Amino acid sequence: MSLRSPSSTVARRTAPLLAIALATTLGACGSADRLANVGKTPSLSAIQDPTTTAGYRPVQMPMPTAQPEHYNSNSLWRSGARAFFKDQRAARVGDILTVLVTISDKAQFDNETSRKRESSDSSGTGGAVGAAINTFLLPSGTSSDNLVSASGASDFKGTGKVDREEKLQTKVAAVVTQVLPNGNMVIEGxxxxxxxxxxxxxxxxxxxxxxxxxxxxxxxxxxIAEARIGYGGRGQITEVQQPRYGSQVLDIVLPF
Known part of the structure; x- marks a missing residue:
């Protein structure tokens, strides 16, 4: 027998209510902001330094030992250089380059699983022992030849299918935010x-x-290594395509 404190029981019962109340408050704030912008076009974000945005974290990756650069006497070659002639490609923090985004993914999966099992068990007592049990222990009309009988059956069948096709092709300019010790660059656009x-x-x-x-x-x-590509939107069409915040809260809180 397990004992539960009244405080834990109350906390467990009130947790869903608190979640609904919090979601309702946040939804009300969002609704007020949307009501204030009725009839107005969605505002564009201001241009800013990506390193100052919330959630920005510098990239840290394993790096080889840095090779110091130096010039040899009577030579135009610089040790550690990647090319002989210098060009205008992005190479330093703040430089800009164009990313050609081309995503063409297609996946098809079709799985089917079937499982079936049957079992039957029985036990009884015969001979003199069985006769004694039939005479003194069992009601009339019953026999100890089949005292215990058990049977079971299980049947399971599952199917799954995935058919997805995504295609995105566009261009976007990105800014170099970091130059790693090995010369690789972190970009964000x-x-x-x-x-x-x-x-x-x-x-x-x-x-x-x-x-x-x-x-x-x-x-x-x-x-692009460790690529993070996001394509979405916000506005009247996106709001209509999303379920209301009440439905989203119920989908999280309700256990069925």
Whole structure:
């Protein structure tokens, strides 16, 4: 027998109510902001330094030992340099390069699982012992030949199918926010486009090699390590496509 303190029971019962109340308060604040912007176009975010935005964290990765640069006498070659001639490709913090975002994914999965099991067990007593049990212990009309009988059956069948196809092709300019000790660069770019009452956002971030940047100062998205690419929007169309905050809270709180 387990004992529960009244405080723990009250906390367990009031937790869902507190979650609903908090979500209702936050939803009310969001509704007030939306009511204040009725009839207005969604505002664009101000241009700012990506390193000052909330949630920004410098990238830390394993690096090889840095090689000091020096010039040899009567030589134009610089040790540690990646190329003989200097070009205008992005190479320092604050430089800009163009990312060619090309995403074309297609996945198809079709799984089926079937399982079935049956079992039957019985036990009884015969001979003199069985006769004594039938005479003195069991009611009339019963027999000890089949004292215990058990049977069970289980049947399970599951199917699953995934058919997904995604395609995105666009361009976005990114800014070099860090130059790692081995020469690789951390980039981050954000693009916002407003059409009527809908704002489309495109975010690109990751780590690139200078060798992968073409002569036209562009790089393909598939060559970005630790790539983070986000494409979405905000506005009237996006709000209609999302369930109301009350439905979202109930989906989280309700156990069925």
């Amino acid at each position: 954000r693009q916002e486009v407003r059409v009527n009452f809908e704002v489309r956002e495109l975010i690109v971030a990751g780590v690139v090699r200078p060798e992968d940047i073409s002569a036209s100062n562009t790089i393909e998205s598939e060559k």
